[in-house]
Structure formats: structure tokens, C-alpha cells
Amino acid sequence: MKVVKFGGSSLADGEHFAQAIKIITADPQRRVVVTSAPGKRTANDTKVTDLLIKYAQQVIAGQPFQETVTQIIGRYTAIADYFNVPRTKLAPLAERLNELPNWHFPNNNYLLAAFKAHGERLNAQLMTIILQQLGYEARFVTPEQVGLRVTGTPNNASVTPEAYSLLDRFSFNDSELLIFPGFYGITLAGHLATFSRGGSDITGAILARGLHADLYENFTDVDAIYVANPAVVDHPQPIAKMTYREMRELSYAGFSVFHDEALIPAIQGNVPINVKNTQHPEKPGTLIVPDKNFQPADIVTGVVSGKHFAAIYLHKYLLNKETGFTLRILNILARHNVSYEHMPSGIDDITIILDKNQIDDQLVDTICNEIQEEINPDQLEWIDNYAITMVVGEGMRNRIGVINDILAPLAEDGIPVPIINQGASRISIMIGTYDRDADKAVRAIYHRFFAN
């Protein structure tokens, strides 16, 4: 049995719906379908999720919102029209959308979550109607019905173990297609709460695990996951197969094709993931499989860089004799809810690498001041322009000299490498460069391993 998930661009209009339905119905193993909200049809288009956010904000602000509602309903109507779905069948969807402002919400965060969730919900409902009209035995199933229980904040929820117990009890028959909205679950109190943005991937993975799928097919708008970002490297090679662990390491520094958090349920359930292109379902895409017994085809699987890093550099004579100094630094960071990425330490020096997305200038000042006061270093430097490049590959494990092949082309290109972190993971090497050199570094490493 396969769980199939379609991204927003794959469900943006009638034509794309038709293509998705062709895919769903081409393989009788495809039994569970997870929908996203309709995405952009053209570059200047607005995603339905963004329209729903606008709708929620207008409701919260007490502003008129009817125009926005009309726009949203228009998107679903256009798809319905493509399949000649009678308007009466669509009426309950519009009605529900219009009713949302009258619901009771514990606070505006829950309101926002519930509004957002309807992009996926209405799309799943519409998909069910269309499939039924085409003669398929399709059933619209909601997180509410199966008990997809979540916890955490309303707009950044996470699945609970209870959800899996409840999914285990959910039964469906062999002939029916289940159509399930992505992106959200329900809290213990019965409120809607969404995963982080792009979270339909997560729903698909939860269902794949919870319903014991053999494969989780993730249909999106690219042919495959590539060895390097196509925006950086021209026509990079696609990755045919990689392990969960490789995907984790690559997504960390910026590979955003597959939602990071969506890996976990797949890993826990040992369900392979196939990332495929809705427009070219015949292409093999990228298969993400368990680590066990994996035979890597290449030494390097992927090279990726993220430019959003900064560092605090500390030098203090006899630093490593002061027991607990790392603890004190970590406590300062924890006090401000800042987590560190890496922390290479020397004898009298330590460099703390941070994700710039979680800090602003004022927080930097505060943290540096507190370190200065509590640790009293001889030197304290804030370095604002680091990029982290991850070179990942199960094939690198235990292979002597890979690091030389990675670093040699950088030296030839005159790229300074102030930071190297090898040894934490056995299947990746972290290279720290200045952000201006990050793309050059990725190209140099890519060409060393793939262009020859």
C-alpha cells in the first residue's frame, strides 16, 4: 500500500488535478492520498494558504473580508468547473469557509491555524467529490475522524504517540481511496492546529507510518532531489537513492525539497520515501531509504550550503582549565532561547556557531555582553558572515582521503576555509567558509566529485 502526497503546485488548478488523478488511479497500490492547498498557477499568483492567512488577519482586525473569501472560493470553483462538478456539490465547502469567523477559538493563534488548515481540507473534499464523480470509490477522511492528535503551539504543532495508536485502529476496505487533508491535526481539546509551513509532507509521513504503508510517494514539481542546488550548479546530477540520514544532513544546511520534520515518522515506521515529479511520474525520482544495508553508489551524495550563520569567537588563556566554562556559555544561550549549531573548541579558544535566523542585533549585543561579564575572555569577536557547506555521503564512511578531495579544489580556487568539523557524523563533513565563497565552494566540490 502506498501513501501519495501532492504538493500545492501539483494541485493548483484543474489541469494539475487531472494529472494527479491520473497518477492516483494508475496504480491500485495508491490507496491514501494527502492533499496540499492549491498553490500558485503563475509566478504572480497567490497561494490559497496566503489568502487564508489574509482572511484570518482581516477577521482578527475587524476589517471587511468578503472579497478575500470570494477569491478563495473562486480558486476551488475554477477546479470544480474544469471537471464540471455541479455548483450544488460545492456549496457546503463555501458555506464552511463563510462560517469560520463564527467558530469559537481559545485565541487568535488558534483562529489563524484553523483558517490556514482549510486550504488543505477543502482541497481534499473537492478531490473526493471529483474522484467520486469520475466513478471511483473515494472517501474524504479528516484528522478529526482518525484521531490525528497533535500537541505544541497551534501553528507549529507536532504529532503525539496517541495519534499512532488511534491510526492503528482506523479501518478501511481494499477497494476505496482515502482522501486526507494535509498540514493539520487536532489538539486534545478538539482545536485545529497546523504543522509548520509545508507540513503536508508531515501528514503524509504520519499516515505512511500509522497505516503501515510500503512506500510514501511525495509528488512535487521537480524530477528529483539533486546532488547540488540547481540554482548554484548547472544541471546537477539527480540523486537516485539515498538514506534517511543523508537526507537529514542535507536538509539541515538548506535542501528544502522535502520537509525536514517529515522524515521522522518515515524513519520510525521504516517507510521508504519516493520524491517524484507530478508532471513526469514516469521518471524514477529520488528514493529515500533506511540506513541499514544501504550500498552507496557514489562517495558523495550531496553538497549543500546555507549562508545564514554567524559565530562568537572567544579566546582566553587557560580557558580549558576553567571547569564548567562551556556550561556557563550554554546557560547564557539557553537563557535567551538561542541554540548553537556547532561549537569547535581549542585549548584556549572556542567558536560558537549560531543560526542567524534566531537572533537579531540587539540579542547579539546582550549575549556578547553577558559572555564578556561572566566569562571575561581576553578576546571576544562576533563574526557575521559564515556559510556552512555540508558534504554528505554514506560512501564517505571509513574512506581515507575524501577530505583531501573536498579541500583541494577549494585551495586551488583560493577559498579560505576557516572552519572544518569532521568527526561528529561519520557520513558528512562540515566546511565553514565566508558567505561570499559558499556558492563557489559548492561548485568546486561538485565538479571534483561529479564532473570528472
Add this chain to the structure above:
Amino acid sequence: MKVVKFGGSSLADGEHFAQAIKIITADPQRRVVVTSAPGKRTANDTKVTDLLIKYAQQVIAGQPFQETVTQIIGRYTAIADYFNVPRTKLAPLAERLNELPNWHFPNNNYLLAAFKAHGERLNAQLMTIILQQLGYEARFVTPEQVGLRVTGTPNNASVTPEAYSLLDRFSFNDSELLIFPGFYGITLAGHLATFSRGGSDITGAILARGLHADLYENFTDVDAIYVANPAVVDHPQPIAKMTYREMRELSYAGFSVFHDEALIPAIQGNVPINVKNTQHPEKPGTLIVPDKNFQPADIVTGVVSGKHFAAIYLHKYLLNKETGFTLRILNILARHNVSYEHMPSGIDDITIILDKNQIDDQLVDTICNEIQEEINPDQLEWIDNYAITMVVGEGMRNRIGVINDILAPLAEDGIPVPIINQGASRISIMIGTYDRDADKAVRAIYHRFFAN
């Protein structure tokens, strides 16, 4: 003004004393002399410090000790005889040594410290007698007199800021030579307490700082500090000049020529250190200077490895999303008084490198069990056989491609490098190998930078 310190082998017998006196009196700038206890005269000889420890242990155990005392006095008498010092002049030294068991000590640790300290103390006294007999204006000065106040445990003391205030008030005239025993200071309560073993280097550095010396000459039994350990590399090149910081990084992994803790007072007082050979005072030795405005002659200054490292490797999916997991690991270590050396971390992995000297098998078990319970990793591995090689050089700073020159010969020799830590310090790179490869790695790196 120069502070001159002689090591134990440089003051082991009359002949060596004569050589030391020749050095002291050859330069009128050499005004403060710090003595060690007499060292070994032959390979099978016993150091006076070890005899004093034996003496202390016999006293503590209530065993007869007169034979040991006779042996100790014999060492000083032999030196005195070489210079025809009348026995009556030596009598107060023997008397003091014999009196020691009658002193009052707060506990046996203080007893041990006081006994040990007398190796240096009696040697300084004897040196003064000999210099006076030779017609020099020499004055025996003790830590008690100048107020060399220390704190900490009796056998591992550290200097207090107060000691420097008191040294500042200590006056001596231009014509006299001050002879000062190394290795110990006095506590606030007036008890003798020693520095860690080899601590006469520390005394010399404290006096160099406290008395505002222009140079601290450290006379020992080697011509210089070498780029690599002569036991590993044949005839390594001597280091003519290096910075305090380079010395710190090198001594960390095992360069033991100059006492690690002795660097700090020199750094604080900005006093250059000259490590020289007592037997070849005409040779330039190694000069250790402030970091500021230093012009490195070579790219690499030193390569050294230590084989006493182990690591705990942890893998857990989503490790880096668990805020505070590093804190929890560090708390477990802190609970057992174990400090970590390095902690390379990946996305879902962390490796904690530990000094094996501070842990035994049982403690390893306990710590691993606690980590398993509190962190619950998917994988936990204890790796027992790491060596750390430090490649150090101010000349490496901002130089592109040095890392390639370091790693290339290792790859050529088929040496696996499971750990690389670059970026903490700007003047060193840490290479982790398996202990069996450590010497081979040092030789390969040395020959790449120096033999060509």
C-alpha cells in the same frame, strides 16, 4: 634584569653546579636564580624529590627514616664537597631536614608538601653558600620572606594576586644575586604548599613577572624545544622563536619541555622566556615571546601528538532539535568531575572527546549508562583509542590550503583521520587519528613541512 631557573638535572652534582654558576656569573643581568632539587646523576639514580617523598611517607607510616635522611644529606654534602664547603656551613641544612618530622602540620598532605619543598629550599641555600664562598654577593631568599602566597590544595597550589603585590614591595640592591628555591609558596596560614610536579618553572615565571624581569631564562637539559618530539622524528629542527600561544597549544597535547602553568605569569607580565641548555649556554635555545607583532618564520611551528584520548559517540535522530541536550550531557560529565576536551557535533550526532587519564573503566560505564538513560540515543559508542595531533603555527593564520598540506601526506600514507577540528583556534588544527597511527601522522606532517 633576568630571572634564571635551573632544572633538576642542571643541579644534580658539583660539576653541574659549577656549570650553573659559570652561567649565572657570565652575565651581570642574571640577578635572580631559581633552583630545582638535585635531579638524577645517572639513569639509575633517584631524584632528591623522590627521596623526600619517601622520607615523608616513612614519617607518616611511623617507619624508620634515618637511612633516607642520610641519603638526602649525602646528595647535598657531595655537592658541597666539590666546592670544599666546610661541613660546619652545611650543618644548619641537615639540622633543618632532621627537624621536619617535629613540625606541626594540619594534615599529612601539608606534611608531604613541606617535605618535598625542601629539595629546592636546601639546594638554594647551598647555592648561596657556594656563591658567597666564591666571593659573590649572594642572598638566600625564601617564599616566606617575599610573601609568595599561594592557594589551593597543598600539593597542587596556585599563586594568588596578593603574591604580586607583595613581590612589588620586595627590594634588593643592584650588586646582589638573589637565590630563590623553586616549587613552593606559603599559604595564608603560613604552611608550605607546592605547585604541581616540575613547578620550579612556575616559581621562575612568578618571580619574572613579580620582579619585572626583561627575560626569563629557563635552563634545562635540551638544546631547544623541537618542532616534533625527537623520540618520534629523527633529528627534528629546533624552534628558534615561538609565541606564548603556540607554546600553550603544543604543551596541551604533550610537549612537556616547559611547564604548562608556568606560561601564565610570563604572559601576564609580558616577559619573554628563553629555554636553553645548561651544557650549551652558547646555543640560542628557544625564545617564547608575546603574540603581538610576531613575524612567523615558518608556516608550521610544531607538531605533537598525545595518545591518551577516548570518545563517546552519540547518534540520535532529531538530536539538534532537542534544546539543551548538550547541557544535559555536560551536566552528566560535571556530576562526575570529568571535563571534555573537544565536542564536535553534527546534526544528529555528537562526539565527546575525553582525556583518558581522568577516567577509569567503571566511570566510563557509569557515564555511558547515565547518558543512555537521560538522553536515550539511538546509538552510543565508546571509542577507546584516539590520539590527538596538534599542528600549530602562527604562520598558518589566514593562509589558504595549509590544511591540504597537512592532510595530503596522511592520505598518501593511508592514515584514517576520523576527526578534524579546525576553526576554534586560528593558529592550530586538531587532527584525530587512531592511537596506532599517531607517530606515523606526526612524521608525515613533519616531513611535508620541514624535510623538503
